[in-house]
Structures are given as structure tokens and as C-alpha cells.
Amino acid sequence: MHHRLLLRRRGAMPLPSPPQPAPRTPGVAGGRLFASLPSPPPLQSRREVHVWYLCPDELNDHSQLDMYKELLSPSERKNALAMNGPRLQKDAMLSRALLRTTLSRYTDAKIDPRSFEFKKNKFGKPEILWQSDGSSMEWPLHFNISHTSSLIACGIAMDTLIGIDVEEKKRKTVKNILSLARRYFTPSEVDYLAKISDSDAQQKEFIKLWTLKEAYVKALGRGFSGAPFNRFSNQLETNNRIQISKAAKVCNDSDSGCDYLSENWRFALAGLNSSYYMAVCIEDNSRGSENGSVPLGLKVWKTIPFIEDTLVSGTDAVKLIT
Amino acid sequence: MAHSLAAAASFSPPAARRRPPSQVTNAISSRGLVSFNSQRMSFVSIRSRPSQLRFKICCSAKKETVDKVCMIVKSQLALPDGTTVTGESKFSELGADSLDTVEIVMGLEEEFNITVDETSAQDIATVQDAANLIEKLVLEKAA
Numbered sequence: 001m002h003h004r005l006l007l008r009r010r011g012a013m014p015l016p017s018p019p020q021p022a023p024r025t026p027g028v029a030g031g032r033l034f035a036s037l038p039s040p041p042p043l044q045s046r047r048e049v050h051v052w053y054l055c056p057d058e059l060n061d062h063s064q065l066d067m068y069k070e071l072l073s074p075s076e077r078k079n080a081l082a083m084n085g086p087r088l089q090k091d092a093m094l095s096r097a098l099l100r101t102t103l104s105r106y107t108d109a110k111i112d113p114r115s116f117e118f119k120k121n122k123f124g125k126p127e128i129l130w131q132s133d134g135s136s137m138e139w140p141l142h143f144n145i146s147h148t149s150s151l152i153a154c155g156i157a158m159d160t161l162i163g164i165d166v167e168e169k170k171r172k173t174v175k176n177i178l179s180l181a182r183r184y185f186t187p188s189e190v191d192y193l194a195k196i197s198d199s200d201a202q203q204k205e206f207i208k209l210w211t212l213k214e215a216y217v218k219a220l221g222r223g224f225s226g227a228p229f230n231r232f233s234n235q236l237e238t239n240n241r242i243q244i245s246k247a248a249k250v251c252n253d254s255d256s257g258c259d260y261l262s263e264n265w266r267f268a269l270a271g272l273n274s275s276y277y278m279a280v281c282i283e284d285n286s287r288g289s290e291n292g293s294v295p296l297g298l299k300v301w302k303t304i305p306f307i308e309d310t311l312v313s314g315t316d317a318v319k320l321i322t
Numbered sequence: 323m324a325h326s327l328a329a330a331a332s333f334s335p336p337a338a339r340r341r342p343p344s345q346v347t348n349a350i351s352s353r354g355l356v357s358f359n360s361q362r363m364s365f366v367s368i369r370s371r372p373s374q375l376r377f378k379i380c381c382s383a384k385k386e387t388v389d390k391v392c393m394i395v396k397s398q399l400a401l402p403d404g405t406t407v408t409g410e411s412k413f414s415e416l417g418a419d420s421l422d423t424v425e426i427v428m429g430l431e432e433e434f435n436i437t438v439d440e441t442s443a444q445d446i447a448t449v450q451d452a453a454n455l456i457e458k459l460v461l462e463k464a465a
Contacts, residue, residue, distance in 0.1 A: 084405065088417045147419065167421070174398055175425050183428055214420060224420070225440035 036306050037105050037113075041299070043158040047266065048297040049280050051164065052102045053153040054304060056091050065090070068097035068305065071113045095145055095152050101305040102154045103128070107139055125221035144218050151276060161283040163219030165211040166276050169204055177206045185209065186233040204277075208321070209234055211279035212267060219265065219281040234267070268296040271319040273312075295322075383453035391453045394429040398422055409450035426452075434460055 043050060059065065069077065072093060080092035100113035119129040130138045140159040145152065146166045155164035173180060177199075181190045189209055196202040212234040217227045266284040271277060282296060298320070300313040312318055392407040399416055401407065407416065413423065427438050430452065436459040446452045 082412075083415050084411075084417065085402075088415070091417075149417075171421070173421065173425060175428055180424070180428065184424055210421060223444050225444045228440045 037101055037109055038309070039108055040105055040301070040309075043106070043156070044297065046158060046160045047282070047284065048157070048299070049162060049164075049268070049282060050106075050156045051153055051278070051280065051298065051300045052098065052105075052156070052303050052309075053151055053166075053272075053300070054094060054098055054302070055151050056087075056094050057150055059094065059304065064304075064307070065093070069093055071100050072096050073114075073117075091147065091149075091152065095147060097305060098152055098154050098303070099143060099145060101303075102156060103141060103143065106141055106156060107137070110137060121221055123222045123226060125218075125223075146214075146218075146278075148276065151272075153278065155280055157282050160285075161219045161221065163215040163217065163221075163281045164278070165214035165218065166272065166278045167207050167211050169207060169271070169275060169277055171207060172203070173206075177202055181206065184229045185213075186230050188233050208269060208277050208279075211277050212269060212281070215267065215279040215281035216265060219283060266296045267322060268298050269321040270298065270300075271321060272300070273317050274319075277321075383450070383457045387453040387457055388449060390433060391430065391449050391456070394433060395426055395449060398426045398429060407449060409448065409453065411449045412447055413449075414447070430456060436460055436463060 040050060059068075072080070076096045077093070080089050080096070083089045083092045097113075100116055103116055104111055104113040117129040117131075118126050120126055126143075128141060128143075142157045142160060142162045144155050144162050144164045146155075146164045147153075148166055148168055148171075150168070151166055153164055153166045155162050178190065178194060181193050185193075193202055193205055193209075196205055213229050213232070216232070216234070217224060217229075220227050264284050266282050268280045269277065278300075280296065280298060298313060298318070299311065300318050302310045302312050302317075388409045392409075392411075395401075395411075395413070395416065395418075396405070396407055399418055399422055401416065405416075413426075418426065423443075427443050430436070431438055434456050436456060438455065438459065442455055442459075446455060
């Protein structure tokens with residue numbers, strides 16, 4: 001499903017001139033520019049996650065990049081420029097542009113991408129800051145961003161905590177896989193990896209586990225120390241469900257550090273474009289017999305904001321592993 | 323994927339946590355043992371009754387330690403030749419993601435024969451922070 005937004009082909013016609021700076025007030029209607037960010041199908045439920053990603057290496061048109069830069073707040077621009085080198089600077093800028101444009105889509109284009117403001121929770125996890133003066137609308141949107149050097153993804157969920165992690169399948173670690181696992185993973189996960197004799201397969205399983213654990217920690221939003229990797233296990237069960245459980249012997253009831261490592265989390269793991277693994281994690285507080293039996297609904301789009309969006313889930317580009 | 327080592331993540335640590343590397347906090351108890359590193363007056367070690375008076379030390383690590391950290395970081399991140407990495411370099415700005423971060427921490431643990439717990443690792447924003455923590459841990463181990 002393609003949206004040909006602006007009905008222009010790249011290279012054939014000049015892009016629209018960058019938008020005039022808009023007041024940075026959340027809730028103020030953005031007007032005409034944001035008609036070019038079509039509203040996606042809404043998030044149907046708390047169990048649905050939408051992921052929008054872009055590939056920085058494909059975005060090299062200067063006027064396009066300038067247009068994205070205009071969306072950033074002054075401090076975001078400053079942070080992007082502080083990165084080491086033009087490539088990292090571009091990625092940092094695109095990451096913020098992706099976030100802002102994605103969020104805007106879920107407000108029926110009522111909120112200008114430039115208008116969003118952000119705050120950090122006490123552990124440093126970014127969240128949307130809605131003005132509390134009663135004048136603006138609010139949407140219960142939660143987001144999380146993940147970077148690899150070749151892809152930046154933004155996950156969106158409604159009314160529930162979300163974490164996302166993307167990694168290249170072939171990512172080579174400097175350290176030996178089992179050493180890393182022994183240092184950071186649980187004993188059961190180390191055993192699982194140790195039984196894999198083929199080193200490529202072992203490396204892939206490591207990356208899968210890594211992205212799952214990362215997605216959980218990011219959803220939890222307490223930072224790496226808030227949920228040390230060796231205190232919880234992600235098990236790929238035979239029926240392809242991912243179960244998260246506290247690592248035995250590491251987490252006893254008396255250990256208050258593990259209190260919030262709850263098991264009310266839902267995961268999805270997918271292969272993306274045959275080059276990446278993507279793990280998504282959301283909190284799931286539903287109770288009852290359906291808990292765990294209804295999979296997390298995942299929709300994925302590749303985007304070039306304001307230019308083109310392509311739904312890739314439901315095609316070969318997204319292969320659900322769980 | 324990025325997190326940990328403070329701002330190596332999609333979020334960076336609260337600003338209040340950053341400590342200027344040159345700050346030295348001295349506290350002496352009546353039963354203190356004080357030792358000095360003659361090189362740059364960089365290290366004051368204090369031992370007092372563990373259960374009560376325990377003071378946090380923030381001070382500049384030796385240049386040698388900082389250099390070793392820079393070397394480990396450069397090799398982990400495969401930074402292009404000529405990339406400057408100094409004590410002030412922030413891990414997040416060097417493009418370290420979370421997997422890089424844990425590998426760097428493991429590299430530091432191996433090099434200095436220490437164990438870095440996750441809470442301490444999370445406070446590290448710069449190379450200098452890492453070097454300071456390493457020296458603190460080395461000292462605690464030796465004591």
C-alpha cells in the first residue's frame with residue numbers, strides 16, 4: 001500500500017519550500033503542511049503496536065534534509081550537532097524528525113510535528129510533555145526509538161509502555177558470544193546458546209535474545225540497571241510465545257530490586273527486510289484466560305516523511321518469529 | 323539499540339548526575355587512612371568504618387587510565403583513524419549503542435580486572451567518568 005503524498009516524484013520537481021516556523025505550542029493545529037502526513041489506521045487496542053522506520057543512507061537530498069531539520073527544537077538541533085561526525089549528526093537529526101512526524105500522524109494531523117515537547121521520566125526515558133493548561137488536546141501515545149547504523153525505527157503504542165529494539169542480524173560482536181552471555185544473560189539463556197554448535201546460528205540467537213531483552217528494558221524505562229539482563233530470562237517457547245520470567249536463584253522475593261520485573265509483558269520478534277531482527281515489547285495488564293494467547297498486533301511502515309510511506313508488514317519484509 | 327553508559331541510550335542521564343572530573347571531595351574521619359598519589363594529587367583514599375561513614379570520592383583519574391579507556395573505546399567502536407577521543411568524549415556522541423556499551427564495559431573489566439555493576443555503569447557519560455570509576459573500583463579491590 002503506497003501513499004504518494006504530495007504527488008511529486010523525487011528529482012522531477014522541486015520539493016515544497018520548508019515550512020515557516022510555527023509556534024511551538026502543543027495542540028495548536030498545524031494546518032496545511034500536515035495534510036501531507038496522512039493518518040494511518042488507528043491503533044485498535046492496547047495490544048497493537050505501529051512501527052515506522054527510515055533508512056538514513058537513502059536520504060541524501062539536501063532540501064529534504066533541511067526540511068526535516070526545520071522540525072527539530074533548538075535543543076534537538078544542538079544535540080544532533082554535538083554528535084561526532086556528519087553521519088552521526090544526520091542520524092540524530094533524522095531520529096528526531098522521524099519521532100515528530102510519526103507522533104503527528106497519530107493526532108489526526110492536529111498537532112504540528114514541530115509542536116511536540118518532551119520531558120524525561122526520573123530514569124531518563126523520554127515522554128511527550130502535554131501542556132496542562134487545558135487548551136490542548138492530548139493523546140495517550142507512547143513511543144520508543146531504536147537505532148542501528150542503517151535503520152532508525154520508532155514504535156508507537158496507545159496507553160501502554162513500549163520498548164523497541166532493532167539490530168542487524170549479522171552484527172558481529174567484538175567479544176565472544178558466550179562470554180557476553182555469561183556476563184550479561186541468565187544461566188538458562190547461556191545454556192540455550194551454548195547448545196548451538198553453528199557459530200552463525202549461535203550469533204543470530206544471541207542477537208534475538210539481545211533485542212528482546214533490550215526491548216523489555218526500554219519499555220520498562222528504568223535504564224539498564226533497572227532491569228539487569230541477568231535477572232530475567234526471555235524464553236522462546238516451543239509454541240513460539242516469548243515468556244519472560246525472573247531468573248531463578250538471582251531474584252528472590254526478598255530482593256526488592258526485582259519487584260517490578262513483572263511478567264505482564266507482551267513481545268513480538270520479527271525479521272525485518274531479511275537484514276534485521278526487531279523486538280517490540282509492551283506492557284499488558286489484561287487479566288484472565290486470554291492473557292498471553294492473543295498475540296501483539298504489529299504493523300510496520302517504511303517512511304520517507306512527507307514523501308512516501310510503504311506498509312511493509314503483511315509482506316515478506318516482515319517475518320514474524322513469534 | 324542504545325542505552326546504558328548514561329547517554330548511550332535513547333535517553334541521557336539527568337544533568338544533575340554529571341560530576342566535573344576535576345572536582346575532589348575530601349573527607350577525613352578520625353580513623354581515616356589517607357594515601358596520596360603523587361602524580362597529580364589525583365587520588366585520596368579513605369577508609370573509615372564501613373557501616374557508617376563512607377564518603378564518595380570524585381576525582382580525576384590518571385592520564386594513563388584515561389588513555390587506556392580511550393583505546394578500548396576506539397577499538398570497540400572501530401572509529402575512523404584520526405577520530406579524537408578524550409576524557410570529555412561522551413559515549414552517546416561517539417555513536418556507541420547498548421551492545422557497544424556492554425562490550426566496552428566488559429573490555430574495561432578485563433583490562434583492569436574489576437567488576438562494574440549496572441548501577442555504576444549507568445552513571446557513566448564520558449570517558450573521564452569511566453576512568454574515574456575504574457580507579458575507584460581498582461582501589462576498592464586493593465583495599
